[in-house]
Amino acid sequence: MEFEHIKVETIGRLQYITIDREKKLNALNRFTLAELHDAFTAAFKDPAVGGIILTGKGTKAFVAGADIVEFDGLGYEGGKEIAQRGQSTVFDIIANGNKPVIAAVNGFALGGGLELAMACHIRIASENAKMGLPEVTLGLIPGYGGTQRLTQLVGRGKALEMIMTADMISAAEALQLGLVNHVVFADDLIPKAEEIINKILTRSPMAVAAAIRAVNAGLVDPGKGYSTEIEEFGKCFGTPDFIEGVSAFMEKRQPNF
Structure with a gap:
């Protein structure tokens, strides 16, 4: 399967899915979301794949958010359709996948990027990672499950604070809140994800x-x-x-x- 906006590599039982839009800070446009849908659907069906590591290309960003250009001019129906399609075809598919998915957060995870990481089963962050949901600065709220998954992970009060202030938090604070499982040096990010996945692969x-x-x-x-x-x-x-x-x-x- 050929992709333009993501890179998929399988080594042994491990599959690596990398969002490959480094110049756009790996922002999620509709084509990237469509490719993520195809890649994850195939991976969950492939008996040769035991676990998946999801990350972003480069060192600056995991995913810096949705591609806001695509939101311009949309009304109620258009906005609702984007949220519904994104949640049902990507974010919920990852969250409900039958194989472990680890998000290796290598930089900014903002808006849809943080929502994508939260849909994964486990999150590991590099020490330089920054996370937040800035949608209210655009007159929006998180639309890819962010209001629900953030609340589940950090609690109602902190979730509302992060959403309403739109402030970013550091990797260290994300660890303290339980938003991420581990924080490591940037060079150790993928190896740590591999360590955890490989341990899970020894289980049933x-x-x-x-x-x-x-x-x-x-x-x-x-x-x-x-x-x-x-x-x-x-x-x-x-x-x-x-x-x-x-x-x-x-x-x-x-x-x-």
Whole structure:
């Protein structure tokens, strides 16, 4: 599959998806979002891919936001359609993916860029990263799930402060808030993401996918979180991964999933 705005490389069971618009600070336009949709949809269906690392080209930006030029002249219906299409075809697909996705935040993650990182299952930031949702400075609010995912990650008060002031925060503050999982030197960003993904790849892929579904269920509807966990727990029994995992435990060896 050929892409113009992103680069996709698979090494072993790891796939690297890089937003390749460095001169535009990797801003998300409709073509980039369409390519991200195609790349992630294919990766989640490909049995050879075990996990995905998402990053931006260069050292300045992960994604510096949406391409605002595309917003010019839009009315209510146009704006609503952009948000709906982006959420359903990219951001929600990543969040609900059956394989772990790590965002390697290598610089600015603003607006749609931060929303893209928040859709990923784990976030790692370089120490020079800056994050924020500046939409209110344009007379907008976050439209790609930002009001919901930021609140889930940092709490209502801090989410409202970040959204209403439009202030950026440092990587260190993002770590303190729980917005990112780790902060590392820039040269260590991809290696840290690889370290975490490679550890996950030694675990049961069926169980990893089930865990993602159970966690997400509780975020969408807290009343369904526990029931989904119970259902997914039950489904694990009798699977090849469960049989291998228990056998490995009993035989005091590492499982081969």
